[in-house]
Amino acid sequence: MNSHAAQLNLILAWLGIVLGFAVGFFFGLNFHKEHWMGGYTSFRRRLYRLGHISLFGLAWVNFLFYLTTKSFTRASTAATVASWGFVLGAVSMPICCFIIAHRPRFRALFLVPVVSLFTGGTLTLWEVIKS
Numbered sequence: 001m002n003s004h005a006a007q008l009n010l011i012l013a014w015l016g017i018v019l020g021f022a023v024g025f026f027f028g029l030n031f032h033k034e035h036w037m038g039g040y041t042s043f044r045r046r047l048y049r050l051g052h053i054s055l056f057g058l059a060w061v062n063f064l065f066y067l068t069t070k071s072f073t074r075a076s077t078a079a080t081v082a083s084w085g086f087v088l089g090a091v092s093m094p095i096c097c098f099i100i101a102h103r104p105r106f107r108a109l110f111l112v113p114v115v116s117l118f119t120g121g122t123l124t125l126w127e128v129i130k131s
């Protein structure tokens with residue numbers, strides 16, 4: 001596949017990790033406050049935590065995709081679409097979490113990361129089976 005596309009997955013993986021640390025640092029400044037963001041179990045606080053965790057989780061997914069493409073022997077549209085699916089998923093998931101934490105009625109926005117990640121995963125599985 002286009003190695004520039006996979007390179008973007010690698011960059012995004014490390015960017016996600018660094019941003020995840022930064023969000024964790026922000027949490028660390030406030031989490032001792034009993035009622036911060038409405039308390040530990042509040043919807044807003046849960047969505048912020050999900051944003052924090054998704055930065056690491058999807059960094060891992062993008063990193064795995066980067067490594068997986070090393071075994072692809074030729075360029076393919078499916079692998080390129082998968083690459084962009086993982087990029088869009090990793091960018092949009094934490095953004096959705098932070099938006100929906102404040103505007104729960106926009107929760108349908110989660111369809112963007114869910115569909116793009118599902119597409120990326122399915123196409124990668126297809127390429128792995130084929131190779």
Ligand code: HEM
Pocket residue numbers: 020021022023024025027028029031040045049052053056057
């Ligand atoms: C600079 C590094 C990090 C800092 C400062 C940090 C900080 C925090 C803080 C303060 C919380 C509590 C949030 C709350 O009270 O609502 C939290 C939750 C969490 N963090 Fe991090 N974190 C860091 C890195 C990581 C990493 C590397 C992972 C996993 C790969 C991770 C996974 C989680 C998870 C799963 C929770 C939720 C825990 C629970 O609800 O019981 N964090 N983090």
